[in-house]
Structures are given as C-alpha cells and as structure tokens.
Amino acid sequence: VADQSTDLIQGTLDMLILKAISLEPLHGFGVARRIEQISRDVFRVNPGSLILAFRRLERDGTVTSEWRATQNNRRAKYYQITTKGKKRLEAERREWERRSTAIARLLEA
C-alpha cells in the first residue's frame, strides 16, 4: 500500500481531520474516505495514525465523540468538532495559507 500520507507533517493531519468534520460529525472511516476523495486520492490516511490523531484531538479538547448508529445500522464512533476545535482550525488554516502563499511566491519568483 503506497501510503503517501506519511509525508504529511503531523500538524497537517490534525488540520485535515478538523476540516473534514467541520461541517457534520463523521466516524473514522468517513473521515478517511472524505480526505481521500477530496484530495483525489493524493492523501491516503493510515487508520492507525487516524485513530491516534483522534485520541490526541480528544485529549486536547478540539473534538468530542459519541457512539451512534450508522446509516446501515452499525455502531460507530462519530467525531464532532468543538468551539475550541473551530478556533484551532481557523488558526491553522490561516497559518497554512500564509505559508503556502509564501512558498508559491518563492516558486514563482
């Protein structure tokens, strides 16, 4: 399995997860799929890293979780972003844009 997501810097995975659940609560697999779909399979997320990241975010208080039934009636853990999580996502997004703009400028120069 070519797992390019390992190339992600640690903070980036957190940001992508927060972005993925910023609209609606999702379970772990849903988050993974959403990241893969939206990135057009550029990023594949290792489930282990993902679960680990959820634990980290829960501990930081940026996400909360609850067990719910899925559409096909199976128990799954849904993650929801908190106010603190939204603030952090916003901060990280700004920081990311600042950097990527800077890098883009450097590459165009």
Next chain:
Amino acid sequence: MSILRAIRDGLRRLTSRASFERDLEDEVEHFVEEEARGATLGGLDPGEALRVARARLGGVERIKEDARAGGWEFVVDTFIHDLRYALRTLRRNVGYTSAAIATLAIGIGGSTAVFTIVNAAFLRPPAEVRAPDELVSIYTSDYSGPPYGSSSYPDIDVFREQTHLFSGVVAVAPRPIGIGEGDDLRNEGLELVSADYFATLGVRLALGRGFGPDEGRTGVPVAVTVISHTLWQQDFGGSRHVIGQSVRLNGRPFSIIGVAPSGYRGAIRGIAISAWIPVPAGALIGNEGGERERGNRSYLVTARLAPGVTVEQATAGLATVARNLAQSYPEAWLDVTRTGRRISVLSEAESRVPPQVRGPVLGFAGLLLGTMVLVLLVCCANVAGLTLARAARRAREMGVRLSLGASRRRVVRQLLTESSVVAVAGAAGGVGLALLVSRGLNAWRPPLPLEVALDLRLDARVLLVALGIAVATVLLFGLAPALRASRAAVSGMLKGDEGAIAVGGRRRVSLQGALVTAQVAISMLLLVGAMLFVRSLHSASQIDPGFAPDHLLLVDVEPRPDLQGPTDEAGVAAQLQRQIGGLPGVTSVSWGSTSPLALGSSRRYIQIDGYRPAEGEDMEYHYNFVGPRYVDALGGTIVAGRGISDADVAGAPLAVVVNEAFARRFWRGESPLGKRLTPSEQTPDQWHVVVGVSRTAKYRSLTEEPLPYLYFPALQEPGHGVVLHVRTAVHPLSVRDAVRREVAAVAPTWQVRSVRSMEQQMGVSLTPQRTAGVLLSLFGLVAVMLAAVGLYGVVALAVAARRREIGIRMALGATARGVVRLVVGDGARLVLIGIALGLPAGWAIARLLGAFLIGEAARSVVTFAAATVVLVMIALAAAWMPARRAARIRPMMALRDE
C-alpha cells in the same frame, strides 16, 4: 486545565480498561468492515474482501498498539502489565529466580557493607556537630620533622587568641580509663577537653550542660564530667535524674553535669568515648595534663574557622604565629633541624583519617573496595550468564512476540522489567545482608586498648549507593541478554530449530563464555590475594621476634589513682618481682615500662659521647625502662657484656644496654661496652655507660626493619609505668589469678589494669593482616563458587544446544568418554583463558599488596601455582557434571526430537 484533563482521562482509561479496549476494538473493526464493504462492491466475495481489507490496514493489533501508545497512562499501564508478567514468569522459574536473587544479594549486600564501613570511616561528616565544614584540625610538627604532631596546652591558648582566624579552638586528649568500680570496672575511652569543647563544636547535649570557664581553669581541678549517651543508658537506665549523680572514673567520683547526644562518640573518629572531663581534672585521675608546659605536646586541636576565613588563610596566619613562638620559646619550638617547628591546618574532611596513618588506611580501604567491586562484577557476570541461558530457553516466546508485532523496544523493556524485579529483590536482600554484616561488625570488639566504634548505621548515602549498585547491575546483567534476545531471527526461533539457535547461539554461547572467562580471571585475582595473605600470616608466625613469645604473661599494674598509698614504683615493682617469682609454675619475672609489640611506643633524644649528629639527623630512639634480668624474662639474648641487673640501682653508675642494631649504627667495628650516651634532658656529666648488648628483637611490629633500641634501668629512673613480664613453665594464662592475688597482697593500693599473654598481644599486632586475610579468603571463596556455577551453566547450555550434534557423533560411534572429553574440553578452554588473564592481574595485585605482606609471599610462584590448581580442579568438577549428562544422550532420542 488540559493537564488536569489528561490526568483525568488517563485515570479513567486505566480504571475502565475493559470499555476502552472494547471501544478501540469496535472502532478498528468498523474500519475493517467499511473497507471490506467497498471491496465487495468492487465484486469480491465477502470473506475474501474482509481478508484484503485487513491486509490493506496493515495489522489490526499494530493499529491498536499505536492508538494505545498515546498517553502517559500507557507507560504506567505497560509497566504494570510488564511487572505482572515478570512476576508470573519469575515465579514459574524458581531455580533461575532464586539463584539470580541470591547471587545479587551477595554482591549488593557485600558491597553495601563495605561501603557502609568506608562511609562511616571517611565519608560521613561527624554526627551531632554544628557546621562541620567550618572545622579544621591544627598540628604542630614533631621534633624530628613529621608535620602532623599534637600541640601543647600553652600553644593552644596562643592559637585561641587568633580571633581573626578562629571563632573557637578546643584541645582534646583521648585516654583509656577505668569506669565504675570493683567487678564492674571496665576500660573505656575518655577525652580530656578544654572547657569550650561542647560550645565550640556545637554539640547539643541530650541533658544538662557543658563545661564552664571555672571548670577549665589551669591548676584548679573540678571533678565534673559529661557522660556518653551509651553510658547513661547502661549505668543509669536513661534516668533524667542522672544530673548531679556521680560516676567513678579511675576510682574517683565525678559529678555528672551533662549527657552527650546519642550519636556523639567523641572528637576522634573510630574511638568511642564514654566520658569527657576538663583538662585540669585530669590530675584527679592520674593524668597530669602538663597544661603549663610548652614542651609537653599531648593535645589534638580542633578549631572553628572565623566566618569567611579559609584553610589557606588560617595556615598563613599560623605560620606567623609559629615564627613568633620559635623566637619567644626557642627551647620548646626549635626542632632537630634547628629551625622552628611548623604548624599545619587540615580541614575536617581531610583529618578524618589521622594524617600520620593516611597512606596505609586509605590503602586498606582501597583494597577492601577494590575486592568488593570485583566480587560484584563476578556476581553480575554470573547473573548475566544465567539470564542469557534463560533467554535461550525463551527464544520461541520472543519469536512469537516479535512476529505478532511487538516492537523491539517493547521486548527489551519487558526483559529489563524482569531484570529490574530481580535486581530490586536482590537489592532488598543485599541491604538486609549488609545490615546483618554491619551489626556483626558493630558487635565485634577487636582486642585494642580503646573501644573502636564506627557509626555503621545505614544512612541515605549508603542506601543511595546500594540503589546505584542495583541499577548498575540491571544494566550489567540485564541489558546485554535483552538486546540479544530481541535481535534474534524470528523464523528460526519459531521453528524451534536447534540449528538456528546454535547459529544465533554460537555468539550467545561465546558471550556467556566470555563472561565465565572474566569470572575465572577475577576469581584468580581474589584467590591469589587471599592466598598471599594466608601465606603472609604463615610467614609472620615464622618470623623470629628475637625473644620467646610463648609462656610469657604480660601484666599492666598501676597505683589506684583514688587511693592514697605508696607510689614508690621501683619498690613495688621489685617486690612484685620477688613474690611472683616464687609462685609455682613461674620461672622468671621482670618488668618494663612497656612491652614489645604493644601498640604505641616512645622515643627519646639520645646524645652520644664523641658522636656529632649530621645536619637534620633524627637522634630520637626507642627505649624501655626495665627491671633487673629483663632480657632473661623476655626470653631474649645478651650477646656481649651483661643485662640490666640488681646492681643498677639509684646511686650506682648509670647504665644502659643497647641492641646490636644500635651498636652497629654508632660503633661499627668497635666494642660498644664502656661507651657513653645520655638522654637529652640530662646534663652531660650524667653519662650512661653501655654495660651490655642484646640481640636485636622485634619491638614495634613483626615486619619492622632492625630497630636501634635501648634498655635503661628502671630502678635508676622510676616513674614510667610497670608492665610485668612473667615467664612460666605452665600455660601463661593459668597463673593469671595467682599474679592478681600477689599484686593485691604486695600493694593493696595498686591495681591490675590488664593481663594478656604475649601471644595474644602479637595477635593484635597482626590484626590488619588477619582481617585482610579473612576478608579476601571469604570474597575469594564466594567468587570461585560463583565462577563454578557460571561455568556449570555455560557448559550445560552448550550441551543443550549441541544435543543433536552429540547424538550424531554417538550414532557414528563416539564413545561416552569421548563425549565427556569434548564437552569438558570446551569448558576447560574457557577456564584456561581466564587463568591466563588472571595471572598477570594477580601478579600486579601482589605487587600492590606488598605493603601489607610479610615475608617472601609476594614473589612466591607457589602461590600462583596453587591458585591455578585450585581453580582448575573446581572448574573441571563444574564442567564434568553436564558432560556426564551429555554422555548419556541417546542418539535416537536426540535425532527424533526434530
């Protein structure tokens, strides 16, 4: 806030582990199912889809492990888990566990005990003393030059005046003393001290007060004393009404004004003091302190530096004081070089070991510590060997763990946890053992004139060292096997392939072999050391002391200081000589002011008629004031002229007997008879005429070089003390009571202070060698036994690993004898390498120990040969047992096992 949350979450996870695990399981399972669902949509059948999904996820257990590894609770949890697992596996393997723990307990216990002694003797700051780092010791150089001598009372007053250097200066003189009376009379230690003693040292008394200025006034003895906590407990039951009661010191009642705190046993480390009295009160107990004589240097000096003053400043300041004193009092302050004496200052830490004996004492301590470190290393090597063997047996378990996704770090941690459990148990056992040893040492009273007392309690420093040793041992015996086990080839181990173990194991066996080799080498070292001391003790018994030590009783007699009576020493001694000489079983009697090979001896300045000393020549010589026919009673030999006789009485021409060493020194090639010499105090018209020459004997120690020595007639110069020398035809101690009765009859106001045979006294003079011999023999024995166990282990392991090979050999016609030879040969090779390494090290040790050794032992080839033979024998026995087992291997069984 977030820290609190982390702690709360962690605790919740720890306590509700089961639900946490279930959640994790569910979540991962959900992932797998969703993946699989995607795959079935792509056309795979559900079973196959699930398999593919799992494969894509890359190890479900691995994911869980990653998720668990998130928080601090994980570390705690793993530790608890590892600990439980370690306890379980260790309990299942009682043989390994008890052997390892016992070995470590010996190593850790022994080294902790040795460190306890070293700590008590050198490292621990004095107990119950305020700010000991401000204290210094002050020394006046001796007449003949050595720098660290004691000081005189008037000089100490001058030191005390240097208030810009010192905030206080105390004088201390330790003395043996009789405490109590009648049957309850005991010899204990006393300190004569200046009145400011307790105040300056900052010792807070448990009860009562210290001495006041009135009690320290020169020439005005006041019978007051501060007693030790021990004496208070023993004789007064710890009663608070002890203040104002009296205690008999040398028979004289002293009023108790204070009780020292329990940890305080006097100013001099190692000597247990039971009572303190002011210096002037010494006159009451027969200890004229000479407080007015500047030439009488019998006080040790401890001073407290004034705030901000360094040792260097104090030294510089006292150098000026010394110059002034030499100018004002040339008589007392000029030494043999005709220049002034010097004053030295040492910090409290530097003066814990009396500087005169610093070299030998530190050497002995080094020997002790070095030996102990070696034994500890042997113990570690041994346990490492055991652990390696155990790791080999657990190869399959490790293989399973590694292949199921345990990380290498995780496996190492698990194994180290097991080692730590063993080390902690070993350390606990070791500390217990150390407690027992130090308790035993505390109870041991070497036959010395003053009670030796070291504070051998375990303090924080000792426990810290024990802990450090335990940690070091874990690393030494646990890490290497753990790393090795975790690196092993998974596939071979899982198959239980003996071949794979043998390949991985070839190295392992050789690592164990190296350990055994090291053990043998160290054992060799210790064995050589032990044998050197045993031989040295043997040579000591072969040394001719120059007199006959058997059938000789030594009796110290003295006037009882509390009773008035005849103190005509010469008269009493002469009468005792006559009366005791008439006892049945006694062949001859005389007396000296001292006896050979006693601890301590005096020298006096000697001026020789017609001899001009060279610049700086040391003209002080050892001497003894002896009664008539002394050399006969001692069992020595007069080689020319006559010995001191009944003719040498007061009023007769002054006589002296010199020994051959003295005669050779000053009158080589001439007859010494008729030559003249005089001690310095006497005016030159009082020449002593040499009337005889005695054969040179051993006077201070058995190992001394020939020592020039003088016998002066006690009847011409009485007042130096009486040690009766009673030569018997029967066992010397059997006339002890008869001698006591004669003393009581002849001189009712005198007492017997001590009775011993000359052989006992010689035993005391050999105490250092004997102690070292016993210790090294003990350590050597332990090391050899451990090495034997280690060798047994390594050979047994090799046999297990080569089971199939041996089976094939036997199937092909190898005889049982051939197999034994093969296996024992492998073990023997290790031992021979160890011995080859140990021999030069032993040689080096022998040279280092030279100072402690007597006779030719150090260069003896026999010692090395004997140590080699002993080791080889033990090693062959250790290797032979598993070899015999190997010889019984049934070829078919061994081959079918595969």
